[in-house]
Amino acid sequence: MAEKKLGLQTVKLKNPPSIISTSSIVGPKESEGPLREYFDIKLEDDLFGEKSWEKAESKMVREAVRNAIEKAKLKPQDIDYYFGGDLLNQIISSSFAARELQIPFFGLYGACSTMTESLSLGAMNIDGGYSDYVVAATSSHFCSAERQFRFPLEHGNQRPPTSQWTVTGSGAAVLAKKGNGPYITYVTTGRVMDFGIKDANNMGAAMAPAAADTILRHFKDTGFDAKDYDLIITGDLGKVGRDLTVDLVFKNGYDISSNFTDCGVEIFDLENQDVHAGGSGCGCSAVVFCGYLYNQLLNKNLKKVLLISTGALLSPTSTMQGESIPGIAHGVTIERMG
Structure with missing residues (x-):
């Protein structure tokens, strides 16, 4: 084993x-x-x-x-x-x-x-x-x-x-291999999830099931709950996918509403910048983590974070052939020690 x-x-x-x-x-x-x-x-x-x-x-x-x-x-x-x-x-x-x-x-x-x-x-x-x-x-x-x-x-x-x-x-x-942290302590690898969303302009809804599945699996595998984290943050859901993820996780017995957000919500001012539902893209969780979150961990404003980047596994070919949009989400626990 x-x-x-x-x-x-x-x-x-x-x-x-x-x-x-x-x-x-x-x-x-x-x-x-x-x-x-x-x-x-x-x-x-x-x-x-x-x-x-x-x-x-x-x-x-x-x-x-x-x-x-x-x-x-x-x-x-x-x-x-x-x-x-x-x-x-x-x-x-x-x-x-x-x-x-x-x-x-x-x-x-x-x-x-x-x-x-x-x-x-x-x-x-x-x-x-x-x-x-x-x-x-x-x-x-x-x-x-x-x-x-x-x-x-x-x-x-x-x-x-x-x-x-x-x-x-x-x-x-x-x-x-050696350093003073923060450290990556747990890795939860996601499964490909597909709830039948076909709208390429609604990525948040397409990715939310994968985000929820990975969060739930992480909790079940580790025994952790939302309260064990200072912050749980997804990568690319925007406000539509964020709200759907909270609902999906809650329906499965966990309440993450008090310490959960999304990089696509945080990176832009949704009221004053014309970004509609928020940010997405590989660079979204990359720059929010490498910029903001890493700074907060170094300065001890955050001690333990669950970062879950989310992806929509589509291509122009699959979209034009009428395929739905599968989603994937991978999670890592990043924490300071001591």
Whole structure:
């Protein structure tokens, strides 16, 4: 029997890795939001000096990784593995960044859940004794995501109230075998859930069942409850998906309403910024964690956090063929010791 596994989907890390540094880069709209002071680099334009949005996104990843490594007082050659991915076809933002960084690369695709997928696999890699340092990084870009998944910006289509704004940003975290924390202590790997949602402009509803399933499974596997956490935060649900998740979890016997929120709700001012239901995208949970949450953990304003990034596993091909939108959510416990 697997000695580190709890229940059906959770791993308790025997040698929890320390998150020794993070870095975050955000676009202009994100720089105007309530968390702006926590981001390392704030872009003045969405192109970041490049000729296309896709090149700009890859540059964001590359610079976020380099900055995180530099803040850890390391060099790229000190990093054993780079775990990362993004939303674009063949995860080109991450793979082209890896081409420049020359760090051994595990390319991942979990849609918007990729940040916690990267943290999960990186943490298990260190806990298993396979590496001393790894970097986990993801990105998204509003313009590149709209072009790939919905409509070209030139189309000027109307966005319904349930739609979300894909965050332009990248976050990177360096995990180490030794350090002063905060530490990744538990990993709960999600299942693919599908409640039949077909509306590509209502991602929150499509992802909420997966978020609820992972939260419930984490509680059942570990014996924890909402009260054991200072904060439970999903990655990309926006206000529609957030409210649905609270309801789904409550119907299964747990009340998370008092200490639960979503990165897509926190990153924007929903009253004064035109983002409809809130933020989404791989970069959403990446920059909120690598910017705001990591700061709060370091400064002891938070001691124990359950971070669950959520992803909608669709493509233009599946949408045009009338398929529904499956969801996935991966969770990690991040905590200070002592």
